[in-house]
Amino acid sequence: MLSTPSTSHVPYERVYEPAEDSFLLLDTLSSSSETAFLSQRFPSTPAQGPSSPAPLILEIGIGSGVVLAFLTAHAQALFARRDILTLGIDINRFACVATAQTVAKARPQSGSSGAGYFLGTAQGDLTSAVRPGQVDVLVFNPPYVPTAELPSLPPRLLGGDTDDKVTREKKTTYKEDSTLLALSYAGGRDGMEITERLIAALPDILSNRGVAYLLLCAQNKPDEVKGRIRGMKGGGPWRAETVGTSGKQAGWEKLQIVRIWRE
Amino acid sequence: MKVLTLNFLSCAVKSCKSSSDSFPLHPKDAELVSDDVELNQQLLVNLLPRIDWNALRTTSTELGFPQLPEQPPTAEELQADAKMLKDLHTLLMETQINEGKLVCGHCGHEYAVREGIANFLLPSHLV
Numbered sequence: 550m551l552s553t554p555s556t557s558h559v560p561y562e563r564v565y566e567p568a569e570d571s572f573l574l575l576d577t578l579s580s581s582s583e584t585a586f587l588s589q590r591f592p593s594t595p596a597q598g599p600s601s602p603a604p605l606i607l608e609i610g611i612g613s614g615v616v617l618a619f620l621t622a623h624a625q626a627l628f629a630r631r632d633i634l635t636l637g638i639d640i641n642r643f644a645c646v647a648t649a650q651t652v653a654k655a656r657p658q659s660g661s662s663g664a665g666y667f668l669g670t671a672q673g674d675l676t677s678a679v680r681p682g683q684v685d686v687l688v689f690n691p692p693y694v695p696t697a698e699l700p701s702l703p704p705r706l707l708g709g710d711t712d713d714k715v716t717r718e719k720k721t722t723y724k725e726d727s728t729l730l731a732l733s734y735a736g737g738r739d740g741m742e743i744t745e746r747l748i749a750a751l752p753d754i755l756s757n758r759g760v761a762y763l764l765l766c767a768q769n770k771p772d773e774v775k776g777r778i779r780g781m782k783g784g785g786p787w788r789a790e791t792v793g794t795s796g797k798q799a800g801w802e803k804l805q806i807v808r809i810w811r812e
Numbered sequence: 813m814k815v816l817t818l819n820f821l822s823c824a825v826k827s828c829k830s831s832s833d834s835f836p837l838h839p840k841d842a843e844l845v846s847d848d849v850e851l852n853q854q855l856l857v858n859l860l861p862r863i864d865w866n867a868l869r870t871t872s873t874e875l876g877f878p879q880l881p882e883q884p885p886t887a888e889e890l891q892a893d894a895k896m897l898k899d900l901h902t903l904l905m906e907t908q909i910n911e912g913k914l915v916c917g918h919c920g921h922e923y924a925v926r927e928g929i930a931n932f933l934l935p936s937h938l939v
């Protein structure tokens with residue numbers, strides 16, 4: 550059992566608290582079938598063929614950073630190699646700050662450990678600032694709850710120099726905090742409005758050997774989503790398979806992790 | 813944010829994506845900090861084939877680091893060159909951009925970096 554990173558320092562009033570979905574990602578990514586898939590996809594030992602380039606792992610919507618810290622700290626156990634790079638992006642600057650701390654706490658300082666290499670975090674809208682074709686493993690725990698409307702970031706928290714005071718002194722209003730949390734779960738129609746944008750970017754963002762892990766809930770209509778992914782253009786053929794599930798409810802899996810890759 | 817990250821980012825403005833000038837972003841008024849990281853030769857060797865060397869040369873020069881050779885070393889050359897290993901390790905794995913701006917060479921948009929975190933959110937008129 551690999552240790553779960555501590556997130557006791559994270560301000561949960563404005564950053565998503567690790568929950569069943571986060572833990573399903575940890576369980577799935579550390580399952581023997583996924584670690585076998587990943588170490589074959591990104592071989593690093595002579596037995597598996599010539600060493601492949603160092604993989605870039607990108608998590609979108611990092612929240613507390615529990616998943617990114619887990620991937621970074623346990624690189625050797627998960628990927629059978631230490632030379633992985635990890636990067637996190639979130640629309641919420643507080644999540645970026647929290648994640649940097651979560652990774653620092655989870656990643657032991659000693660060089661003999663099996664930890665990978667953390668590049669940092671950035672504030673951004675999904676993968677808009679990521680250079681095409683670079684991402685080898687993309688992890689996304691999206692805002693998946695169906696909602697009537699999509700929240701938008703309070704202008705004061707959008708960035709630029711004017712928000713220095715707000716974020717440095719952590720003086721957000723209660724309403725701004727609520728909006729920051731809503732951004733982490735509110736998915737609009739079918740809970741899919743944000744996820745659809747991410748899926749549309751996959752052919753561009755993923756490297757040829759790239760693989761994405763996407764969390765879906767039952768209301769997202771996961772079978773239809775997987776069908777659409779399999780029909781995507783941009784290399785391929787595209788594969789989309791459920792590789793982890795949790796929370797059986799009346800015969801339905803409440804949450805699932807879909808692995809997406811080019812054959 | 814480690815300097816290596818600049819090799820994986822480009823301008824967030826949609827109409828910039830097709831322009832070669834939107835990559836790499838150019839650091840401006842950058843305040844650098846350095847982390848103590850143990851040198852991992854295997855990591856550097858396995859980074860080589862995935863790095864855009866020309867972009868890295870640009871970044872290195874713009875941040876005031878020694879000029880990198882025009883051509884990237886081969887894996888064998890790198891393994892045999894202790895100085896090159898150390899230089900690349902310092903630049904890519906130890907150096908962080910803590911404050912400053914990242915500027916797009918195509919549209920001129922400046923992305924702020926504060927406390928090591930770059931902000932790529934765009935004002936509504938650029939989305």
Ligand SMILES: [Zn+2]
Nearest residue numbers: 823828916919
């Ligand atoms: Zn631009």
